[in-house]
Amino acid sequence: MGRSEALSHLVEVLLEVDDAVDEAAARSALTLVAGVAGLVARLDRHVRQAPWHGPYQEPVLRRVGARLSVATSGPAAMALASMHADGRIRERAVTAMVGRPCPEVMPFLVLRTGDWVKPVRDRARAGLALLSAPVEGRRGLLGSGGRRQRRFVFDIVLAQDWLRLPDYVACAETDSDVGIRVRAAEAACREAVWTRRPDVLRRLARSVRAEVRVVALTGLVRVGQDGDVVVYLDDDAPLVRAVARDAARRLGIDAREHYRTAVSAAEPALGAIAGLAETGSAADAPLLRPLLAHSQARVRAQAVRGLRLLEAVVAQEALPLLRDPSPAVVREVTTALRPLTGALPPGLPWQLLGDVRVELRRAGYRLLRGRGVDVQLRAALMLTLDPDPRLAERGKADVTRLARDGARTTWRRTPPPELPVTVAQHGELVALAARAAVALGEDISRMLATWLARTRPGT
Template identity: 65%
Template sequence: MIGSRRVTGDRPPSPVGEDGLLGSVRVAVDEARTGRWEALNRLVEVLLEVDAVGDEEAAWLALALVAGRPELVVRLDEHARSALWRGEYQEPALWRVSARLSGDLPGPVATVLASMHGDGRIRERAVSTMTGRPRAEAMPFLVLRTVDWVKPVRDQARAGLAMLLADDPAVHLPAVVPVVLRLEARLRAGFAVAQVRAAVFAATEQVWRGLLDSGGRRQRRFVFDIVLAQGGLRLSDLVAIAESDPDVRVRARAAEAACREAVWTRRLDALKRLARSARAEVRVVALTGLVRAGQDAEVAAYLDDDAPLVRAVARDAARRLGTDAREHYRSAVGTGEPASGAIAGLAEIGSVADAPLLQRLLGHGQARLRAQAVRGLRLLDAVGVGEVAALLRDPSPAVVREVTAALRPVAGALPPALAWELLRDGRVELRRAGYRLLRGRGVGVELRAALILAVDADPRLAERGTADATRVTRDAARTAGHRAPQPPLRVTGTEHAELVTLAARAAAALGAETSQRLTGWLTSSRPGG
């Protein structure tokens, strides 16, 4: 097992292995990532226990568990600086760290923890030890000292960081970049950021590709921007990144660079390939490139695209070709199976006169076309309350969402009981629709609907209802607190009794304070009281 010694004879097994102290370190690290100062103290104690065993490689393994989580490294340093291992751990931890560092060969854990010590002289000795015996596991802690508030400590750490990044970037860059990005906004972080940027700029392709393939979104963006600026990516690389990268910003920047190069070099094949991308932000850049290359006919073929920006670029190209985009959309929507992009396009540039074309699609067999037709009628300001309201119980949640959005401005024209019936329906999307249709109907209606929703079986709806009921109640209490009369609830006796019942049922969800305020408000607002 990693970190354990071979058992011979009656010698007991090592306490450092995965089932021993290293296992304890893993648990302590997980707890310290989100825990309070007690959890950080516990992590320090467990690390010191590993150090006390005297197994250097096991100590480095333990530190690697901490170093692999840059947010924890920063938290640990901030904790040490604000209240160094406070409580019952303070005296023993401080004594052990400083005492071990003064020895001939301090352990890795003692050295790293000493680099966060409150005494600048101890931090300086720790930095000297870390740079003299460099390990990737210690690099995140060394980076912290490059922003130290004591100049000698800071200067020594910066010199060590620059030297180590220049000597072996393949080993040290992966350990340094995540922490440097965490410190990027700090006052003295400019040196470390500049050193890392220079190291990435000078790194081999194998090194920077490794950084691109590992780390989080922020690291990928940082490294990609540097590599892109130095021209380290070929057109084929840029096309591949634009098509497959999980981050929208990286995809967009790669697409821009790829299309720019393709236009300069007349690589129309690359532009056409990117124009077929599943990502709208990539397609629109590629089509813009095709426009610059004089390929208006190629671009105009995207009039029915699902993305609004793509349709806009295509319409501009169609205009230059003399094509009437509105007539194109009218013809396309008039077919039996129109593209959803054609319906959206007609809504964007059509008029109320085009409403019959969309109304015909309200009964279409495909839910996405019914939803797009409702959306189009809303954009054309041509919503017929009766025909659209008939789709409120459509089997498709997407259609229900569009119908609700279309009916909200004209909710007053709906049957009074309809929204309340929806609010108590068995389908989640119908309850959400009923709640949205009841918004803006007055304080009494909003409070009643929120109290009903606060005990909903769906957690998200219940959270929304609880938040709104709390807001309405606190607004009323705040008015009373400013010596203005508390707003009365303009409700009938029956409605008031229902509010009292609903408030009692939702008391647990609202919490004691809000429930007490609401009860007081309802009592003072009793009709005829």
């Protein structure tokens, strides 16, 4: 009759059946529940509302949520968890039901296709479509829908082992989603390791995707093919290089000496420069300094980054590269010089902030960050008026932060920042604030004006 006490007793009985770890009994129990017209829906409402109706229900639901496991839950636990008030638990239950389907839980899965939480609803609908579709249709579902839905479908495909090795290889090489590529590569490489298919592992190791290469190389290591792995010492990806260095160590190859030789070539690989920075020391800096004048911008940028990682940057050597034609080089040089701002000409960051090139203005602003509050405020106000929208937005965000800190009332525990400026400097800040008023908006301009009025020299 759907009374609360009877439904609570039904939940307890289903939990006892689940405790018995008897899947046949659990399926029979769910068949009985589904056979009573409307009982699944009434039970769903009861379980969902139980934490708010009575002192005995919440511990029961905690047991349901704690027991749910995608890999090992019984049918009764999955069915009850699919009715839980917590949407995350319902979503896990749907995943479990689709991953290990049985006819007895289908009415509970169908109920979730109308769930009020979109991720639960979408996952249940995709799962039902996947379970009803033929093999060709299942492959088609992998190519449709959003990212979350496609990943869910692929997880079910993996759990049910519906694809073969060539399908996993194709997904790893061509899928547009990094999550699916990684899962497919892991599945393909796992099967290739088990079946002793190093040809598949070598193929995936040549992938343009670093996340696929590292999985494939790990597989080659597991089948004892260190010789195939060590050739990736100069790879662009850090994880790939790390796997290759581990193989080199087992083969007795000195990776550091390899990198020292490789960076001295006429056209050194970027991975070799990065590898030397990862394995070398400041003593290896002379090998990288000639690359600062290399004809390729990518090599110059990587050399600057390598010197920074080796803590061997010399400000006077890096300064000319601040105006390099390549934005990537400018970005790396700026990062390398930020800890060395004391060695830079005092007016250089301000000159860069007024340059016509957007990457130089960005560099100038980065070199000014971390200085006194007065310097930060002046630079941020200037950047707020920048013609580049992204730089202007960054300047506005920093002005907003500083103005809010400066305009805080005195009762707050943290004192407002000091603004040690001369009369002339204060006047310049007021003028900049007036020019930026439209861009900042009324509220921020008012807070900024309050702060500036409070910190006027002589007041």
